[in-house]
Amino acid sequence: MSNHSMNCGRLKRLLPPFLDEELPGRMREVVESHLASCPVCRAELEALRADMALLEQVRTPEVSPYLVIRVMAEVRQQKRTAQRGFARLAGSLAAALVVAVSIGAGVLFGSGIAGTITPVAENSTEEAVSYVESSAADMYAMMAGGD
Amino acid sequence: MLSNPEVPVIDDADLVRKAQAGDLGAFEELVRRHQHGLFSYLYRMCRNSSDAEEMAQAAMVKAWEKLGGFRGASSFKTWLYRIGTNLCFNLRSRRKPTEELHETMAAPDSERPEAAFQQKLREEAVRKALHCLPEDQRAALVLSVYQDMSYREIAESLGKSVRAVDSLLFRARTNVRKVLAKDRARGII
Numbered sequence: 252m253s254n255h256s257m258n259c260g261r262l263k264r265l266l267p268p269f270l271d272e273e274l275p276g277r278m279r280e281v282v283e284s285h286l287a288s289c290p291v292c293r294a295e296l297e298a299l300r301a302d303m304a305l306l307e308q309v310r311t312p313e314v315s316p317y318l319v320i321r322v323m324a325e326v327r328q329q330k331r332t333a334q335r336g337f338a339r340l341a342g343s344l345a346a347a348l349v350v351a352v353s354i355g356a357g358v359l360f361g362s363g364i365a366g367t368i369t370p371v372a373e374n375s376t377e378e379a380v381s382y383v384e385s386s387a388a389d390m391y392a393m394m395a396g397g398d
Numbered sequence: 399m400l401s402n403p404e405v406p407v408i409d410d411a412d413l414v415r416k417a418q419a420g421d422l423g424a425f426e427e428l429v430r431r432h433q434h435g436l437f438s439y440l441y442r443m444c445r446n447s448s449d450a451e452e453m454a455q456a457a458m459v460k461a462w463e464k465l466g467g468f469r470g471a472s473s474f475k476t477w478l479y480r481i482g483t484n485l486c487f488n489l490r491s492r493r494k495p496t497e498e499l500h501e502t503m504a505a506p507d508s509e510r511p512e513a514a515f516q517q518k519l520r521e522e523a524v525r526k527a528l529h530c531l532p533e534d535q536r537a538a539l540v541l542s543v544y545q546d547m548s549y550r551e552i553a554e555s556l557g558k559s560v561r562a563v564d565s566l567l568f569r570a571r572t573n574v575r576k577v578l579a580k581d582r583a584r585g586i587i
Binding site: 264267268271273298299302303305306307308309310311312314315318319321322323325326327329330 | 420422425426429430433434437438441442447451454455458459462463517520521524525528539542543544548549564567568571574575578587
């Protein structure tokens with residue numbers, strides 16, 4: 252393979268980025284210099300350019316005028332849902348806070364009541380026990396007296 | 399309005415910042431700016447305007463959902479196209495291969511039916527050539543030829559390196575040209 256044909260082979264690989272203006276300055280100069288002296292590569296560049304121009308001729312249908320409306324309707328709906336979700340979350344947190352405060356207050360209040368009720372309960376039991384004991388004693392005394 | 403020539407044009411980055419702060423008008427302007435390009439890209443990827451529009455809508459809504467996490471490392475445009483690309487590749491991989499819908503568009507020159515017919519043949523040949531390509535090659539070529547994107551922008555849109563894009567484009571062009579050369583030899587184009 253001659254040096255010239257090898258250069259043409261390597262140059263062919265550089266033609267697309269050359270056409271796209273993506274080659275760095277020094278490389279671009281090398282390609283331009285080769286093209287100036289090589290009709291085969293110039294023809295290849297023109298064929299590549301013509302095929303890309305052919306691709307560009309293909310048209311696309313117009314986008315629907317309602318696309319923006321549909322996108323924004325969905326976006327607004329999402330924003331509302333997110334806001335509602337946030338409000339629901341805030342409401343849930345507030346409700347949870349109320350419940351927690353109520354339970355806390357209940358515990359505190361409950362323990363306060365328990366402090367006053369417990370002795371009464373204990374007293375009542377003691378009174379009942381002493382009543383039963385005294386009643387039993389009276390009953391034995393009466394039975395003894397009856398003999 | 400933003401399209402008024404007397405009002406300085408706000409760039410995408412400013413609109414993104416406003417939209418991130420909850421400004422729906424700013425987001426709507428971004429949608430207006432990119433709807434044609436995104437739709438056109440997706441249409442060339444799937445050859446069906448109804449699917450392309452559905453994907454464009456889904457991509458834009460997803461962009462809104464993810465906008466809070468967008469840090470501006472790339473442009474909004476290439477970020478949006480990346481979302482569209484992912485949706486397109488996912489949709490196509492989920493679907494069973496079906497006959498693509500070939501849509502007919504109004505002839506560009508109805509007074510010259512022969513020219514219109516030739517144009518239609520050329521368009522069909524190009525569409526077929528594009529659809530012979532693997533998806534990533536097609537996406538790279540469509541973004542380069544029709545969206546006029548630089549290699550860096552294509553890399554951002556496809557989530558690939560610039561070197562990978564250069565390689566994809568070279569293979570895409572080589573493959574497309576082979577198909578077109580056959581059509582040319584048969585006198586179709």
